[in-house]
Amino acid sequence: MTLSLYSDEQYMQQALKQARYALAEDEIPIGAVVVMDKQIIARAYNQTEKLRDVTAHAEMLALTAAANFVGNKYLADCTLYVTVEPCVMCAGASFWAQVKRVVYGAAEEKRGFRRYGNLLHPRTELATGILAEECAALMQQFFTQKRK
Amino acid sequence: MTLSLYSDEQYMQQALKQARYALAEDEIPIGAVVVMDKQIIARAYNQTEKLRDVTAHAEMLALTAAANFVGNKYLADCTLYVTVEPCVMCAGASFWAQVKRVVYGAAEEKRGFRRYGNLLHPRTELATGILAEECAALMQQFFTQKRK
Numbered sequence: 001m002t003l004s005l006y007s008d009e010q011y012m013q014q015a016l017k018q019a020r021y022a023l024a025e026d027e028i029p030i031g032a033v034v035v036m037d038k039q040i041i042a043r044a045y046n047q048t049e050k051l052r053d054v055t056a057h058a059e060m061l062a063l064t065a066a067a068n069f070v071g072n073k074y075l076a077d078c079t080l081y082v083t084v085e086p087c088v089m090c091a092g093a094s095f096w097a098q099v100k101r102v103v104y105g106a107a108e109e110k111r112g113f114r115r116y117g118n119l120l121h122p123r124t125e126l127a128t129g130i131l132a133e134e135c136a137a138l139m140q141q142f143f144t145q146k147r148k
Numbered sequence: 149m150t151l152s153l154y155s156d157e158q159y160m161q162q163a164l165k166q167a168r169y170a171l172a173e174d175e176i177p178i179g180a181v182v183v184m185d186k187q188i189i190a191r192a193y194n195q196t197e198k199l200r201d202v203t204a205h206a207e208m209l210a211l212t213a214a215a216n217f218v219g220n221k222y223l224a225d226c227t228l229y230v231t232v233e234p235c236v237m238c239a240g241a242s243f244w245a246q247v248k249r250v251v252y253g254a255a256e257e258k259r260g261f262r263r264y265g266n267l268l269h270p271r272t273e274l275a276t277g278i279l280a281e282e283c284a285a286l287m288q289q290f291f292t293q294k295r296k
Contacts, residue, residue, distance in 0.1 A: 048244075049221075051221075052215055052219065052220060053212050053215050053216075053221055054211070054215070054241060054244035055208055055211060055212055055241050055244075060203055063202070064203055067200055067201050067202070068200070068201075071200065073196060073197075073200045073201055073202045087240055087244075088237075088239065088240035088243065088267055089236075089237050089238075089240025089241050089243070089244065091236065091237075091240075092235055092236035092237025092238070092239075093202060093203050095236065095237070096196075096202035096203075096235075096237065097202045119264065
């Protein structure tokens with residue numbers, strides 16, 4: 001598959017790269033990037049085990065890094081790409097940051113935010129299912145390994 | 149009013165002290181403490197302006213500090229005291245940390261988590277309305293000053 005430059009798929013590939021770093025460190029493999037003006041301004045992967053901190057989800061770390069980069073806690077011109085549907089905590093963080101778009105790959109029916117209704121900011125657009133199979137496959141690989 | 153030692157009111161007074169630090173720094177005045185075995189193991193106040201980071205809510209900072217103290221991301225023996233009803237993000241964080249109890253002072257009907265249903269962990273107990281008037285008064289003081 002050829003990915004066009006600046007496409008959602010292209011940025012999700014970068015989020016997947018982050019997720020693979022998480023997998024390599026035995027973390028639940030979720031990755032995120034934040035994009036502004038077509039540029040990736042923050043990259044992060046889940047580090048809850050390494051940091052022993054439940055708040056260290058990929059999205060949280062990426063949003064904090066993006067705010068540091070922009071010098072503004074509001075990220076109204078930014079898109080958050082994340083490989084898996086954000087949880088309630090991360091959806092809440094994106095609400096406060098008023099991000100322009102949230103784009104995720106694989107759905108997370110049990111822990112994803114969507115079962116609680118629309119927790120995103122009214123101005124935040126949502127796109128879903130981008131490279132969903134690759135994103136979900138990483139998760140399956142992790143949990144299959146864990147069960148062994 | 150005399151406060152008995154180890155009462156919810158006593159710990160909420162400490163959370164209020166944190167909230168006053170926030171007020172002094174022109175932050176939305178919300179404070180939190182985390183208690184384990186009757187001891188306060190973490191204290192924090194909202195620092196979203198200072199850190200330019202929407203994730204720097206009092207609860208988030210307190211939960212992260214508590215996890216660092218305990219050396220465990222799970223806080224199943226801990227109570228989170230916070231002066232104002234947590235938002236969705238902070239409720240989500242308390243879910244992941246599996247805190248034993250969440251105790252808040254003033255309700256927050258617009259941005260509090262409760263309008264979205266019970267976002268807390270099934271094992272988390274909830275107590276509300278502790279020193280609610282003092283907690284709410286600090287918030288009112290802040291927003292009245294802002295409007296001037």
